[in-house]
Amino acid sequence: MSKFSCQNRLLTSDEYDYVFKKAKKVSDDNFTILFRENEKSLNLARLGLILSKKNTKHAVDRNRIKRIIRESFRHYKAILNNFDIVVLVKKGTDQLDRKLLRKKLDILWEKISNLSN
RNA sequence: UGAGUCAGCCAGACAAUCGCUGUGUUGAAGAUCAAAAUUCAGCAUAGAGGAAAGUCCGGGCUCCCCAGGGCGAAGGUGCCAGAUAACGUCUGGGAGGUGUAAACCUACGGAAAGUGCCACAGAAAAUAUACCGCCCGGUUGAUAAAUGGGGUCAGACUCCAUGCGGGGUCUGACCCCAUUUAUCAACCGGGUAAGGGUGAAAUGGUGCGGUAAGAGCGCACCGCGUUGUUGGCAACAACAAUGGCAGGGCAAACCCCACCUGGAGCAAGACCAAACAAGAGUCAAUGAGCUAAGCUCAGAGUGUUGCCCGCACUUAGGACUCGGGUAGGUCGCUUGAGCAAUGUAGUGAUACAUUGUCGAGAUGAAUGAUUGUCCAAGACAGAACCCGGCUUAUCGGCUGACUCAUUUU
Secondary structure, X not given: OOOXXXXXXXXXXXXXXXXXXXXXXXXXXXXXXXXXXXXXXXOOOEEEXXXXXXXXXXXXXXXXXXXXXXXXXXXXOOOOOXXXXXXXXXXXXXXOOHHHHHHHHHHHHHHHHHHHO
């Protein structure tokens, strides 16, 4: 089972700040991913998303990218245990198609997994 | 059949698996004396738009110690009538314009209240003016013709003499002078707004008469103004009389007239919990009456967009301002000017009645992914308190009504 519920999300600004304060970083042309081992050792991966209106103009595109990231995260969260993760989306990402973005995310998740080991 | 106009509708479909949000329900945890919030799991069910968009108008709703009256300011609207909760929206009508037509477009009140502006070009851009042109008169000059006068030459006739020669009359040619007329040129003084050229725009249009040339100078028709009659609720239209014509454009320039408008917004606002923290600063004026508590009156302060009145609150363990801190949870939050069908009234927008129906409610923010099949190959684009509009974006398809053209009957 690979669900994606409230437990797997970063909800408050405190939780976001926690990640920003001492984050490790992985990035490519479209995404910057910040991650940190979570405080209480929840044995869960948690995801937060940041898309600015500046970088992604239309609400439709923002929703699309969020869905793609969540879907990808859902598949990989077993590997990403104990991490709080914030994904920042860069300019121009809305131009790319779904399959390409999935591939790029796959590679980044693998990187994080390797770094932590 | 093709081209087009208007109105309405749809917004890829189906299946399997995995996943997200709400609601209902079952079970477990909470969890015990008992219950609830809450969390997790299973099942069932619902889950973006015609524009959800721009935030351009109009409302509902909420708060601001009522938004009550007068004057002013600011902003908006602008043919008429109706619809509506309301509107800058819609419907019907009028006027002007576009199109063969169905139809469509229009910020469509006032330029005779006043002020201002009208680039370039042009004579002149607003008390009309006079560049070219046309016409009249005068002066000067040139040319031509006619008449008159003078001169020279030639011829004819005639007289004196009769040899040379001289005189006179007539005719013709040439020259000079004067007068008159005509034409042309220049200048001066008037008349003219027909024509020319400029411009986005030039002082009613066309025709005939008229005139020195022209001109509403006169007439006919058209346009315009005024008055009246008729039709219409009205905007306005038709007809008649009358005036010879007031009158350039711009009011999306100021302005004038009529009408409308309190402000801020769901991060509105209410409650619960936590936190700063028994924070700092500013303010002054009280008086009179009643035995007193307290109340009343006057004054003062604050608020009410500027002023006046009115109103409300305060007048001392009070009011206001500033600073600090918090954006955790619950409510608001989706049943509403709702949607659908039928009937009635109305040209219509719409209203009323009956019956049926419930169609997202997130909050670091839900509709997606994978695979397969089919086709016309999927555009613009994502709810955030809710409605009514407007505007903008948009692949394509369907339905109905109407118009034009062509063909056939």
